[in-house]
Amino acid sequence: MQESSPAGRVEELRELLRKYDYSYYVLDDPQVADFEYDRLYAELKRLEEEHSELTTPDSPTRRVGGRPLEGFAQVAHGEPMLSLDNSYSEEELIEFDRRIARGLGEEGPFDYVAELKFDGLGVSLRYENGVFVQGATRGDGRTGEDVTANLRTVRSLPLKLKGENLSPPLPGLLEVRGEVYMTRSGLERVNAQRREAGEPEFANPRNSAAGSLRLLDSSLTAKRPLKLFIYQLLGAGWPGARPRFYSHSQVLSWLKEAGFPVNPNWCSCVGIKQVIGYCRRWAELREELDYNIDGVVVKLDHLDLRERLGRTSKAPRWAMAYKFAAEQARTRLLAIEIQVGRTGALTPTARLEPVFLAGTTVSNATLHNEDEIERKDIRVGDWVWIEKGGDIIPKVTAVDLKARPADSQPYRMPDSCPVCGSRAVREPGEVVRRCSNAACPAQVKERIRHFTSRGAMDIEGAGPALVDQVVEKDLVRDVAGLYTLNKEELAGLERMGEKSAENLLAGIEDSKRRGAARLLFAL
DNA sequence: AGAAGAGTTT
DNA sequence: AGACCCTAGA
DNA sequence: TCTAGGGTCTAAACTCTTCT
Numbered sequence: 001m002q003e004s005s006p007a008g009r010v011e012e013l014r015e016l017l018r019k020y021d022y023s024y025y026v027l028d029d030p031q032v033a034d035f036e037y038d039r040l041y042a043e044l045k046r047l048e049e050e051h052s053e054l055t056t057p058d059s060p061t062r063r064v065g066g067r068p069l070e071g072f073a074q075v076a077h078g079e080p081m082l083s084l085d086n087s088y089s090e091e092e093l094i095e096f097d098r099r100i101a102r103g104l105g106e107e108g109p110f111d112y113v114a115e116l117k118f119d120g121l122g123v124s125l126r127y128e129n130g131v132f133v134q135g136a137t138r139g140d141g142r143t144g145e146d147v148t149a150n151l152r153t154v155r156s157l158p159l160k161l162k163g164e165n166l167s168p169p170l171p172g173l174l175e176v177r178g179e180v181y182m183t184r185s186g187l188e189r190v191n192a193q194r195r196e197a198g199e200p201e202f203a204n205p206r207n208s209a210a211g212s213l214r215l216l217d218s219s220l221t222a223k224r225p226l227k228l229f230i231y232q233l234l235g236a237g238w239p240g241a242r243p244r245f246y247s248h249s250q251v252l253s254w255l256k257e258a259g260f261p262v263n264p265n266w267c268s269c270v271g272i273k274q275v276i277g278y279c280r281r282w283a284e285l286r287e288e289l290d291y292n293i294d295g296v297v298v299k300l301d302h303l304d305l306r307e308r309l310g311r312t313s314k315a316p317r318w319a320m321a322y323k324f325a326a327e328q329a330r331t332r333l334l335a336i337e338i339q340v341g342r343t344g345a346l347t348p349t350a351r352l353e354p355v356f357l358a359g360t361t362v363s364n365a366t367l368h369n370e371d372e373i374e375r376k377d378i379r380v381g382d383w384v385w386i387e388k389g390g391d392i393i394p395k396v397t398a399v400d401l402k403a404r405p406a407d408s409q410p411y412r413m414p415d416s417c418p419v420c421g422s423r424a425v426r427e428p429g430e431v432v433r434r435c436s437n438a439a440c441p442a443q444v445k446e447r448i449r450h451f452t453s454r455g456a457m458d459i460e461g462a463g464p465a466l467v468d469q470v471v472e473k474d475l476v477r478d479v480a481g482l483y484t485l486n487k488e489e490l491a492g493l494e495r496m497g498e499k500s501a502e503n504l505l506a507g508i509e510d511s512k513r514r515g516a517a518r519l520l521f522a523l
Numbered sequence: 524a525g526a527a528g529a530g531t532t533t
Numbered sequence: 534a535g536a537c538c539c540t541a542g543a
Numbered sequence: 544t545c546t547a548g549g550g551t552c553t554a555a556a557c558t559c560t561t562c563t
Binding site: 202203207210361499503 | 547549559562563
């Protein structure tokens, strides 16, 4: 290779390394031996050091850079990151199809795109003139955290997009959404190293991916085997006079051409029957993948039809997630514990003999309410079946009656509050039983907790333990009491040093700048 | 060094 | 992120 | 009578900061 100038050679090397990165990390198809790649990388690094004027943020050498962050900045999403409606059966998919026909006033069959539903964490990425400039977590859907430095280390994330021969061409500003995940083999590899180093192992790919993205030191993130799939382009097809895209399948092809890692297993389907076939197929094949999926995402393909259907406040009407059947486990129900919420509602939860299920050790589960326990005749001492709703929240689904102890008794909900002893009343027509004492410490604490929570006044440093103490010590009787706390009072609390007290008071001060809407919700 | 507590994610 | 319940409105 | 929307519950893993 004959280089004309350092600048030319640098650009040549970058192009080459980008190409090799893409083959290796996106296509899983290495084009060169490691030592050849390392040689080119070293040469580029040397040239960039010798000619510092040539360094650019989209160079393959710049995936890790700089010092650890102090914290993550907040990023407002241009469009909210919504969730999807869920379905758990083929009947529900057929109902979804009917709802679309009704909504559009048209007969099917409709064109759908079926994709795998990855089990990772959602991210939103921004590109300016084809260069990756910012990446954020989902957060509450409206505002997330700026994890750009960590995302830069994800090798399948293109720092620079391929602009040539793209039709339509790359826009100046571009935002895409996708899922960061860790492969099963990647997790094994990391855990082998951690075992070796005497460090605790990670429990499952999803949580290790989520944790890895929250490291303040991106050089550590770089050592975690994170990967990425992109599945959404924002604003595709509108606004603007002429739609640039007509269908989601066209968008997916375009994303791939632009250099994004698009999962190859998506499928165009004509009619819901073909979608169901796809779901059945992947319920079987999922075990063969090196990454976890928890279902299938079904989307109407044509963008103009999507626009006509619109969305509800929490999810688009033109898409549906189909969730695979959840794993189950059998364990012993040790006790039923009653928790008292901020509205006084008594909610039963199950204490379980710990059991490993779908990547976590489960020792608690929700029992929803009194009627639910009665319906399923759940008793303390029973062997019960549990599963995780949406792979997240454990719940008791059934009792193994054959294993029931002979002396077991039906469960009776207490008619007094377990915290303050006041009468717990269930109003006619109501499902929940409530503690009748508005001054009940549990209710007071929960009201204050709600007030300080993110989404409400977002007061940093006011967690459950702090609220517990200030209420117990009678320093705070209602939310207004938070604003009269002072350093001397705080100094008397457990685990409350100078730094913590300062941080909390700063958090309280900061909360005074929240808007009226937030205040209203907080109360 | 180790643990508690808070915050964030699914 | 799911399940459930209640309310309001078609 | 159905359903969209809002509210209120629930569990576990992980990282970071601060305290002991």
